[in-house]
Amino acid sequence: MSNNNIREQIVKNTRNKSNMFERIIPIILLLITFVSVVATIGILYTLISQSFEFFSRVPITDFLTSTTWQPYVGDGEWGIWALIMGTMKIVVIAAIIAIPIGLGAAIYLSEYATDRVRRIIKPILEILAGIPTVVYGFFAINFVNPILQSIYDGFGLYNAVSAGLVVGIMIIPMIASLSEDAMSSVPQAMREGSLGMGATRLETAFRVVVPAAFSGIIASFVLAISRAIGETMIVSIAAGSTPNASFDVTEPLQTMTGFIVQITSGDAAFGTNLYYSLFAVGMSLFVMTLIMNIISAWLTKRFREEY
């Protein structure tokens, strides 16, 4: 086939190409994008309107200042701090476990491990993320808790430590994997610059690679902690269902998510305080994760090293 022929064909095809397609596609894509926007707005609307209903029955000051959550006694006592403290205990314990281990694993994988080791370890780590949380839940209560009790007999069957530890283990792969991605994408030339000045690998990792990958690392922390805040199954199984605002980690507790599960799977009659409290708790959860995102955006902006 001669060149001329191809040129003619291409010209012909170009002219025949309908512009309809090019015009319709962006509209379809826009509609698709709207699905998630509409869903978000819908959820937010429900949460907010129903929360308003709740706060017309229960003063918001009680909700935000009381530390007693007793939905079943009389009209109920609705101090959200009892549930927030439950969630915070789990999240803090999980973060204490997951951040150092996840970051350490990420540094090892991106700065020390050979290609072969990385290719073997990373998928194994990611399998951890695929285990159903209900399995983690009974792992907490049947495996971790007996060990804890053998160390210190003050631990009850349900407590913050076993659930928190296991939530921590669950989010390690998320931190390790995302941080490793962020650190691996720091250009090799930067490491060479540091090593070439006589810095050790460790100094290079902490002074050059981690700061350069900081925004990605923080993003991994935030995602993982948001996941811990929203985690439901593990805490429902292993942390108990007793709201309490104490700092005692050996006692049973209830998290915000745990409360929602308990009520939705039980008997919250429509129109009761209990029913509307679900939305107020849901709203509080949403605000907590929103605050996390704002903090991370600020941290990233404040400490980011752009290259």
Add this chain to the structure above:
Amino acid sequence: MTELKNINVKENTVGSQVTTKDSPIIQTNKEVVFEAKNFNLWYGDNHALQDINLTFHENDINAIIGPSGCGKSTFVKSMNRMTELVPIVRTEGSIDFRGDDIFTSGMSVEELRTRVGMVFQKPNPFPKSIYDNVAYGPRVHGIKKKSILDEVVEKSLRGASIWDEVKDRLNDNAYGLSGGQQQRICIARTLAVEPEVILMDEPTSALDPISTTKIEDLMQEIKKDYSIIIVTHNMQQAARVSDRTSFFYQGYVVESDDTKVIFENPSDKRTEDYVSGRFG
């Protein structure tokens, strides 16, 4: 004079007979900083450097020239053991730094790289402020006092002829600078730990002619305090800046001599062909 000629005769290398009779012997009373003896390097099965024998003297600018893939960058990276970052590299023979083999003398790789600094082909500042870039080396090596660091940063930036351009924005990210400025920041960063030798791996290949001129001038200024070994693709650059030139070809050193001799009166046909632009 005879004694000094002997030093030069020792430098004769594979495939060449270096004639030093006509050339002025500049490096007469200069101390030897680096000496490669039968140095070989393999990347896996690829024999990238073969029986390298070369000597480098104090306060010289030594150019290493040769076509792509001849091993010149690999050789320079061997001198501060940066080649070890590639896992499949294997070496034989020795490279002596001030008389001690860098591979076996027990000197830590960190100490070696502190005393033998490196400037890379592509400017690679850290994504930190200009100040933190230059203070990086001293800080890593335990200097914490602000007043000392301030002094080092200014001195190094002046040394790299970039102080006047950046003195009012030391806290800006180094990535906001032009490529030529970034490269001078990298040179300042290297100067800040006061190495004895500076290895430069095609330091101007990513830069425009004006920046290149600035860096070449800079090399002339700092050579009184440092020994410089520069890999360059650019033969004019080698001719302009260096005192000594070594020509690498296919992993061998073909010829190594005073720059003037290499460019005006090379003894090997391949050197002549290369420097006259017939190949490479």
